[in-house]
Each structure stands twice: as structure tokens, then as C-alpha cells.
Amino acid sequence: MQKIPLNLARPGMVLAKPVARSDGIAVAAAGSELSENLLARFEAMGVSHLVVEGEPVALDGPAGSSSFDKRLERLEYLFRRFPDDKWMGQIRRLLDHYFRMKAASSAAMAEAAQAARAAATAEAAKPQDVAGSAAAGKDA
Known part of the structure; x- marks a missing residue:
């Protein structure tokens, strides 16, 4: 789940x-x-x-995919003084989850943008309608 x-x-x-x-x-x-x-x-x-x-x-996203990855790395350092505090541990876990979700979301958005660019490039690379060109030549 x-x-x-x-x-x-x-x-x-x-x-x-x-x-x-x-x-x-x-x-x-x-x-x-x-x-x-x-x-x-x-x-x-x-x-x-x-x-x-x-x-x-994969909520981790690709390594280095966003600034959220850097924030995840800093969590350990930021909470180093509270190893046994259950409330600070809960906050750390919530922040960890939040940054993982944001990293995954930004990675998915980047992937969707890349797919859209690839589709646009493929559409632009299609050969022009040959039947339409031949019909235009007959009329001339």
C-alpha cells in the first residue's frame, strides 16, 4: 500500500x-x-x-533530481541533537515523507515534459502529406 x-x-x-x-x-x-x-x-x-x-x-525519484534530495540529506544533520525525542523524530519523519513526495512529483513532471517534447519532435519529423503534394502537382 x-x-x-x-x-x-x-x-x-x-x-x-x-x-x-x-x-x-x-x-x-x-x-x-x-x-x-x-x-x-x-x-x-x-x-x-x-x-x-x-x-x-518510486518516491525517492532519481538521485539528484531536485533540490528536495538535498533537503533530505540535510535532515539527519538538522535533527542530530534530538536522537531520542519522539516528537522531533515524528517531525523528522514527516519532513522526510514530504520531501520524498515532492521529489517524486517533480521527477514525474519532468518525465511528462520530456515525453511531450519527444512527441512534438516526432510529429515535426513526420514526412509531409505526399498525396496532397501529388494532387497539387496534377492541378498545375
Whole structure:
């Protein structure tokens, strides 16, 4: 089971926990498979995170993918004086989780931007419509 930001959820993933509206009424049950329509509905509802089955997303992201990785490295140093304080330990774990989520999100956004650039490049590299060119030549 893994809690992920909505922007990292993909069609085909399966919910591990139900998603409910703010008034408590369930919108999607645990075990529901995500689809494009369901993800769009969650976004419209303002859902920020989902709990999905398994661990489909590497929340660590590629090494050095963002400044969040540097922040993760500094956490150990910043909390070095509180090794046995349970409250400071909880804050450290929350910050660790937050920075991992942000690093993964920024890595996913960078990956999506790269895919969009590759698609645009492929579209631009397509040969022009040969049939249209031949028809234009016959008319002349």
C-alpha cells in the first residue's frame, strides 16, 4: 500500500483505501481500478492524495533530481541533537515523507515534459502529406 499524490496516479492502479467526499460519502471503494475519468473526477473534487495497492511509484525519484534530495540529506544533520525525542523524530519523519513526495512529483513532471517534447519532435519529423503534394502537382 502506498500513499501517492494525485498527479502521480495512473489508470490501471488499484485503490487500497476508499476515496470519500468532504462530507464522508464514499466516491470510490477500495479495490477500484483507476481510470482517466475517475482521476479527472478526483481532481475536480480537490483530492490531493490516493492510497493505492503495492508500491507502483518510486518516491525517492532519481538521485539528484531536485533540490528536495538535498533537503533530505540535510535532515539527519538538522535533527542530530534530538536522537531520542519522539516528537522531533515524528517531525523528522514527516519532513522526510514530504520531501520524498515532492521529489517524486517533480521527477514525474519532468518525465511528462520530456515525453511531450519527444512527441512534438516526432510529429515535426513526420514526412509531409505526399498525396496532397501529388494532387497539387496534377492541378498545375
